[in-house]
Amino acid sequence: MKKVVEGSHAVSEAVRLARVQVISAYPITPQTHIVEALSDYCADGSLDARFICVESEHSAMAAVIGASSGGARTFTATSGQGLAYMHELLHWASGARLPIVMAEVNRALAPGWNIWADQTDSLSQRDTGWIQIYCEDAQEALDTTLMAFRLAEKVNLPVMVILDAFLLSHTFEPVDIPAAKGVDDFLPPFMPQIKLDTSNPYALGQMVGPSAYMEMRHNIQAAMACVPDVLDSIEDNYQQMFLRRYGAVEAIACEDADVVLAVSGSMAGTCRQIIEDLRNAGTKVGMLKVRMFRPFPGDAVRKILQGVPKVAVVDRNCSLGAGGIFAQEIRSELCNLEKRPEVYSYIAGLGGRDVSLNTLEGICRQTLESDAPSHGSVWVL
Amino acid sequence: MSETVMPDKNSLSNFCMAPDLLLSRSSQTTRSNKTGDWRFVRPVYRDKTAPCSVACPAGEDIPRIEMLAARGQFQAAWDVIMQENPFPAVCGRVCFHPCEGACNRSDFDTPLAIHHVERSIGVHALEKGLTPSTEPAARKKKRIAIVGSGPSGLSAAYFLNRLGYESHVYEAREEAGGLLRWGIPEYRLPRAILAAEISRLEGLGVHVHCKTPVARDILDARDTDHHAVFVGCGHAHYVFPGIQGQELMVDGLEYLRSVRAGTAQDVSGDVAVIGGGNAAIDVARTLIRGHARVYILYRRRIVDMPAFEREREAALVEGLTIMELVAPVAVEAAGNRIRLTVQAMQMSGEDAGDGRARVVPKGDATETLTVDKVVAATGAEADPAWAPSTGAGPGRLNMSHCLFEERGIPIIYGGDLMSPVLSIPHAVMSGKQAAMALDTYFQSGMDAVIPRLEACRIGKGPIVSMETYCQGKARQNNSQAVTFADIKGDMFSVAKRQEPPELSPELRIKSFSPVEACLSRESAVQEAGRCFNCGMCNGCGYCSIFCPEMAVKLGEPNTINLDYCKGCGICVAECPRNAMHLETEAP
Numbered sequence: 011m012k013k014v015v016e017g018s019h020a021v022s023e024a025v026r027l028a029r030v031q032v033i034s035a036y037p038i039t040p041q042t043h044i045v046e047a048l049s050d051y052c053a054d055g056s057l058d059a060r061f062i063c064v065e066s067e068h069s070a071m072a073a074v075i076g077a078s079s080g081g082a083r084t085f086t087a088t089s090g091q092g093l094a095y096m097h098e099l100l101h102w103a104s105g106a107r108l109p110i111v112m113a114e115v116n117r118a119l120a121p122g123w124n125i126w127a128d129q130t131d132s133l134s135q136r137d138t139g140w141i142q143i144y145c146e147d148a149q150e151a152l153d154t155t156l157m158a159f160r161l162a163e164k165v166n167l168p169v170m171v172i173l174d175a176f177l178l179s180h181t182f183e184p185v186d187i188p189a190a191k192g193v194d195d196f197l198p199p200f201m202p203q204i205k206l207d208t209s210n211p212y213a214l215g216q217m218v219g220p221s222a223y224m225e226m227r228h229n230i231q232a233a234m235a236c237v238p239d240v241l242d243s244i245e246d247n248y249q250q251m252f253l254r255r256y257g258a259v260e261a262i263a264c265e266d267a268d269v270v271l272a273v274s275g276s277m278a279g280t281c282r283q284i285i286e287d288l289r290n291a292g293t294k295v296g297m298l299k300v301r302m303f304r305p306f307p308g309d310a311v312r313k314i315l316q317g318v319p320k321v322a323v324v325d326r327n328c329s330l331g332a333g334g335i336f337a338q339e340i341r342s343e344l345c346n347l348e349k350r351p352e353v354y355s356y357i358a359g360l361g362g363r364d365v366s367l368n369t370l371e372g373i374c375r376q377t378l379e380s381d382a383p384s385h386g387s388v389w390v391l
Numbered sequence: 392m393s394e395t396v397m398p399d400k401n402s403l404s405n406f407c408m409a410p411d412l413l414l415s416r417s418s419q420t421t422r423s424n425k426t427g428d429w430r431f432v433r434p435v436y437r438d439k440t441a442p443c444s445v446a447c448p449a450g451e452d453i454p455r456i457e458m459l460a461a462r463g464q465f466q467a468a469w470d471v472i473m474q475e476n477p478f479p480a481v482c483g484r485v486c487f488h489p490c491e492g493a494c495n496r497s498d499f500d501t502p503l504a505i506h507h508v509e510r511s512i513g514v515h516a517l518e519k520g521l522t523p524s525t526e527p528a529a530r531k532k533k534r535i536a537i538v539g540s541g542p543s544g545l546s547a548a549y550f551l552n553r554l555g556y557e558s559h560v561y562e563a564r565e566e567a568g569g570l571l572r573w574g575i576p577e578y579r580l581p582r583a584i585l586a587a588e589i590s591r592l593e594g595l596g597v598h599v600h601c602k603t604p605v606a607r608d609i610l611d612a613r614d615t616d617h618h619a620v621f622v623g624c625g626h627a628h629y630v631f632p633g634i635q636g637q638e639l640m641v642d643g644l645e646y647l648r649s650v651r652a653g654t655a656q657d658v659s660g661d662v663a664v665i666g667g668g669n670a671a672i673d674v675a676r677t678l679i680r681g682h683a684r685v686y687i688l689y690r691r692r693i694v695d696m697p698a699f700e701r702e703r704e705a706a707l708v709e710g711l712t713i714m715e716l717v718a719p720v721a722v723e724a725a726g727n728r729i730r731l732t733v734q735a736m737q738m739s740g741e742d743a744g745d746g747r748a749r750v751v752p753k754g755d756a757t758e759t760l761t762v763d764k765v766v767a768a769t770g771a772e773a774d775p776a777w778a779p780s781t782g783a784g785p786g787r788l789n790m791s792h793c794l795f796e797e798r799g800i801p802i803i804y805g806g807d808l809m810s811p812v813l814s815i816p817h818a819v820m821s822g823k824q825a826a827m828a829l830d831t832y833f834q835s836g837m838d839a840v841i842p843r844l845e846a847c848r849i850g851k852g853p854i855v856s857m858e859t860y861c862q863g864k865a866r867q868n869n870s871q872a873v874t875f876a877d878i879k880g881d882m883f884s885v886a887k888r889q890e891p892p893e894l895s896p897e898l899r900i901k902s903f904s905p906v907e908a909c910l911s912r913e914s915a916v917q918e919a920g921r922c923f924n925c926g927m928c929n930g931c932g933y934c935s936i937f938c939p940e941m942a943v944k945l946g947e948p949n950t951i952n953l954d955y956c957k958g959c960g961i962c963v964a965e966c967p968r969n970a971m972h973l974e975t976e977a978p
Binding site (some may be wrong): 106107166204213214215216217218232 | 411412413414415416417418420
């Protein structure tokens with residue numbers, strides 16, 4: 011059934027459909043609407059879940075780690091500083107192989123205080139062992155959240171479903187909300203491979219020496235490596251049932267492009283328009299939407315970009331002292347190709363600044379007119 | 392799934408090998424880690440004294456009463472009251488509840504309605520016909536005479552009875568109760584309630600002999616067959632102001648008595664009541680119910696009136712007029728009416744010696760008022776035949792609420808004759824103090840009396856606890872009173888004080904029906920639940936919830952497993968009501 015809902019509530023709706031059993035969260039703008047709606051669902055009985063109120067994001071993550079270790083399907087959500095506060099426990103969640111799903115609303119980090127869109131918060135957590143998927147619109151946020159539970163529980167790794175602040179979290183769009191029955195068929199109850207058991211007490215995550223720690227890490231890396239294939243098969247299944255799929259990456263008109271714009275998040279929507287406009291005006295432009303950032307879909311990216319002369323990566327984030335983070339990843343995936351495109355890195359839209367059609371058109375033209383990429387990232391101020 | 396490295400299983404006995412999942416796991420318990428070794432301070436449960444208990448003139452263990460009432464255990468709550476006060480249903484109505492003025496909840500939202508809860512518990516006990524669950528002490532074969540059946544005499548008789556003595560109360564009038572029966576109007580204390588509480592005392596073995604006046608000879612060891620006497624004959628009549636024509640005035644106490652006896656003549660028209668105490672208010676409110684227009688004439692300011700403010704305010708809404716700073720100087724007949732000459736007074740700024748400002752005449756000018764009746768309610772005094780002698784000397788003990796004289800046999804003067812404040816709960820305390828003093832005297836002699844009473848004090852004041860005297864375990868003699876700063880306000884929610892419905896002033900003055908209704912049982916439970924239970928463990932379990940070592944075991948009492956308690960003090964910090972503290976470990 012199609013309904014006009016806020017981006018945040020598309021996520022809340024997916025969590026209700028997923029029959030999550032334990033939610034713990036601490037409110038922070040722009041994430042608040044997600045958990046506000048969920049607490050309503052818990053209160054009105056439309057979601058049979060325990061909502062644990064806590065005093066911080068650190069505790070919220072600790073609570074879902076506990077609940078997930080006990081075998082419950084769990085969810086939390088946060089944003090910006092809140093995610094930074096969770097950092098220590100993000101490592102624990104993945105190391106303990108817990109299939110926690112978290113909605114992360116991208117928000118710029120302070121100071122100065124800024125509540126608007128900026129991906130640096132989630133990208134700062136790229137090495138924590140969480141799967142990261144960036145969403146373009148509200149429908150995608152709902153679908154991704156539902157698929158995230160299947161994915162997390164299949165590979166025993168936590169998943170972050172990422173939305174741009176306000177541009178996505180607070181914007182109302184028509185969203186097709188699947189029927190509960192269909193979702194139940196797609197997403198059966200969580201059957202943990204291992205969980206805490208009061209009748210046979212033991213502790214998980216105990217001391218491990220040099221003789222085994224490395225094997226455990228390798229085990230996680232191995233699970234990460236199989237995520238693209240697992241996601242692919244989950245998406246196949248989802249598409250059969252609900253007629254939508256997204257892929258870890260999406261390529262549009264890249265085959266004959268003189269330049270490909272590589273984008274992520276809500277910026278992809280604007281990019282679709284500029285591609286069409288520029289193509290109509292005779293410029294051969296393509297688009298690469300990178301949806302999954304961890305694990306990074308290197309194979310797919312290489313396949314799309316080999317043979318393309320120029321890639322312009324537009325990053326709404328910055329690894330200070332290095333540059334745009336998506337650009338770094340793409341560059342490193344391409345570096346061993348014999349015939350590789352030139353990678354142009356642009357930083358735009360930090361702290362919620364608008365990335366308009368004009369911004370993307372300017373990036374496109376500057377890339378086409380340049381003889382070679384500059385050494386660092388170009389800041390579109 | 393892709394490749395997964397499986398390490399050598401022999402080196403990984405602690406590993407759980409779910410398919411494609413490599414996790415560390417241990418079934419070893421952490422019990423072997425006795426964190427108690429780290430401790431250098433230990434938490435202990437130690438009850439403190441609640442400020443309401445210190446303020447209660449009868450010495451009731453209020454936080455315990457409220458705790459039990461909040462659990463719906465009204466019988467247990469009533470037993471706790473009965474350990475200190477034999478009149479829960481009476482005091483729930485007529486006590487001026489200084490406890491509520493001391494309530495720590497005042498600093499949070501509004502004080503607990505302690506008297507309403509007490510009344511509800513008292514009514515419950517009367518409806519169920521309850522008797523105290525605690526057993527009285529073994530019979531001691533000693534007979535005590537009690538002169539007067541007012542609240543102090545009946546209390547002395549009750550406590551002496553509980554301590555094993557045979558108590559005989561002698562009352563000159565036809566019914567027992569003293570001021571409760573004859574001085575407090577029906578709208579404040581219905582006769583049936585008083586009669587029921589007195590007949591319960593009789594059921595417990597107190598002998599009440601009405602219409603049995605005794606002579607002062609009873610105090611003479613040679614003329615009595617009693618082993619001790621308690622004199623609680625109270626203040627028999629009002630003191631007239633000593634002015635010209637005062638024989639035209641009516642004795643206020645006598646008037647109240649006649650109303651309660653049903654023999655009063657109708658009084659209507661304009662009535663002047665002289666005085667500013669509770670008696671003046673009782674007289675005024677009673678007259679208003681008889682359709683009189685009533686004026687209180689008081690020589691000081693309204694704010695100086697000793698009457699309880701709540702009573703005074705109730706009288707004002709019922710139509711009383713108070714004239715302040717006027718003193719009567721003469722009364723004379725004026726036809727069928729009475730002409731009252733009054734002198735205007737003013738504050739002199741000097742201290743009158745009793746903490747109040749002295750008032751002096753304002754010039755020489757006088758005014759006259761013509762009224763139908765003048766009632767004196769200026770202050771009462773004892774029948775001179777029973778007045779105790781004053782001074783100190785051998786064989787005399789001046790206690791806070793009694794005078795103990797050894798004259799062959801012990802004689803104790805109590806009640807209004809001796810109490811620092813003339814009120815019902817002070818009279819109860821006087822009777823209790825007398826019982827404890829006599830019991831100590833008979834068991835250990837005169838010199839033991841004062842130290843024994845000292846050991847039973849509640850907080851730092853003079854009020855004593857019978858529960859402590861009987862060496863009960865509920866009340867520890869801890870003088871530290873809990874303040875609001877000791878309460879963890881964050882642990883409590885603001886909650887509305889429960890008030891029972893009240894008759895409108897228009898309806899009240901048409902009859903002697905009780906002004907205030909009794910809280911329903913449900914509301915009383917709810918109200919008792921507002922109590923912080925200052926300084927007393929009520930089993931809330933926060934210590935257990937917050938203990939990081941799970942070393943607190945809840946029970947009665949709670950226990951702490953010292954093998955694991957590492958002395959972090961979180962339980963003490965989280966206790967909402969200051970019932971715990973940390974003690975340094977003995978080296």
